Amino acid sequence: MLNKYEELLEEAAAQNISVDENFPFHGNLKGLYVDQNIALSDQLETSAEKACILAEELGHHYTSVGNILDISDPANAKQERQARMWTYERLIGLRGLIDAYQHGCREYHETAEFLDVTEEQLRDAIADYRSKYGVCTKYQNYYIMFGTPTDDRKEKNEDNAIVVLIF
Numbered sequence: 001m002l003n004k005y006e007e008l009l010e011e012a013a014a015q016n017i018s019v020d021e022n023f024p025f026h027g028n029l030k031g032l033y034v035d036q037n038i039a040l041s042d043q044l045e046t047s048a049e050k051a052c053i054l055a056e057e058l059g060h061h062y063t064s065v066g067n068i069l070d071i072s073d074p075a076n077a078k079q080e081r082q083a084r085m086w087t088y089e090r091l092i093g094l095r096g097l098i099d100a101y102q103h104g105c106r107e108y109h110e111t112a113e114f115l116d117v118t119e120e121q122l123r124d125a126i127a128d129y130r131s132k133y134g135v136c137t138k139y140q141n142y143y144i145m146f147g148t149p150t151d152d153r154k155e156k157n158e159d160n161a162i163v164v165l166i167f
Contacts, residue, residue, distance in 0.1 A: 004091060004116040005051040008058060012038060017061060019054065033057040033064075048112070052121040055091050059083035085132075088125035091117050094139040 002010070012019050016036060023039035025032075030041045031053040038057040044050045060068075060083045068076035096115050105111040112119040129137075130146040137144050 003047050003051070005047040005054060008051055008054045012054070012058060015058075015061065017058070021050070031057045033060040036061075046118075048116050048118050048121075051091065051116060052087070052118050055087040056083055059086035059090070062086055084124070085128060087121075088128060091115065092122065092125045094129070094137070094142075094144060097144060098139070098142050 009019060018037050020037070020039045022042040023032075025039070025041045025043070030044060030049075032039045038054065038061075040050060040053055040057075044053060060079075063082040063086050064079040068079045071077045071080050092115055097111070100111040100114045103114055105114050108119050108122055112122040115122065117125075126146060133144075133146065135146055137146075
C-alpha cells in the first residue's frame with residue numbers, strides 16, 4: 001500500500017508533472033510549482049513533510065494561474081489560499097477527521113500520524129475549517145465540532161446524527 005507521498009508522486013506523473021525531490025533551495029522555501037515542474041526542498045525529512053509540500057504544489061497546478069510569488073498582492077494571496085484549501089481537502093478532509101476520530105485519535109499528533117500529514121498542516125487545516133464552517137458543521141451523518149471539546153465522546157443528537165468532537 002502506498003503512503004500519501006507516493007500516491008501524490010503517482011498523481012503528479014499522471015498529470016505529466018515532473019518532480020525534483022531534492023532541490024537545494026536557499027532560505028525557507030520548501031517547494032515550488034512552475035510550468036508542469038515541481039521542486040521539493042532537499043531539507044524535507046519525512047514522507048509526511050514531503051506529502052504536505054507536494055500536495056500544496058499540486059494544488060497550485062490545479063488552482064493557480066501565473067506567477068503568484070508576491071503574496072502581498074491580494075489576487076496572489078487568494079490563489080495561495082485556494083491551493084492550500086485544495087491541499088487540506090486532498091490530504092485531510094472532513095471525512096479524514098471523522099476516520100481519525102473513529103480510529104481513536106484525540107490529539108493533534110495522533111491525528112496527524114493517522115492521516116500521514118504533519119501536525120502543522122493539520123493545525124492549519126483545522127484553523128481554515130473553523131474559519132470556513134464556524135465552530136460546527138454537519139458532514140454526512142456527523143456533526144464535527146471545531147474547538148475545545150468539553151466531552152470527548154460520540155453522542156447522538158435529536159437528528160440521530162453522530163457528534164464527533166474535534167480539537
